[in-house]
Amino acid sequence: MVFDKIKKVFSDSVAEPMDDEYLEIDVGHEEKEKKVLVKLFILKDYEDVNEILNALREGYTIAVIDIKVIRKKDPIELKRAVSKIKKTTDALEGTIAGFGENIVIVTPSFAKIQKQPEKIDKEEPRNRFD
Numbered sequence: 001m002v003f004d005k006i007k008k009v010f011s012d013s014v015a016e017p018m019d020d021e022y023l024e025i026d027v028g029h030e031e032k033e034k035k036v037l038v039k040l041f042i043l044k045d046y047e048d049v050n051e052i053l054n055a056l057r058e059g060y061t062i063a064v065i066d067i068k069v070i071r072k073k074d075p076i077e078l079k080r081a082v083s084k085i086k087k088t089t090d091a092l093e094g095t096i097a098g099f100g101e102n103i104v105i106v107t108p109s110f111a112k113i114q115k116q117p118e119k120i121d122k123e124e125p126r127n128r129f130d
Contacts (some may be wrong), residue, residue, distance in 0.1 A: 068102040083111045
């Protein structure tokens with residue numbers, strides 16, 4: 001129906017008068033509602049970084065990355081992998097943070113990780129005789 005009207009407009013000769021009708025196209029209607037996906041990854045090798053980066057570039061993925069395997073296997077490769085993920089995260093204006101020793105969390109630009117400074121437990125004497 002819509003294509004027939006468009007076809008008719010372009011195929012009609014210039015001599016024919018145009019109708020006062022117009023065609024309205026709703027561009028936003030085709031767009032699906034995007035949902036945020038929390039995806040778990042296990043970083044075993046440096047090559048696994050590409051799968052993580054592709055998911056992050058889609059824009060609606062929060063990546064939870066387990067780095068335990070690569071950390072035990074090759075710490076230098078781990079450093080390269082995390083560095084590459086960090087560069088891409090910065091380019092996408094996202095956030096990256098470590099959670100414990102074996103988990104890295106990466107979010108897209110619309111989600112931020114609130115990083116709290118570590119509290120230093122410093123016991124102060126209650127009185128001068130302690």
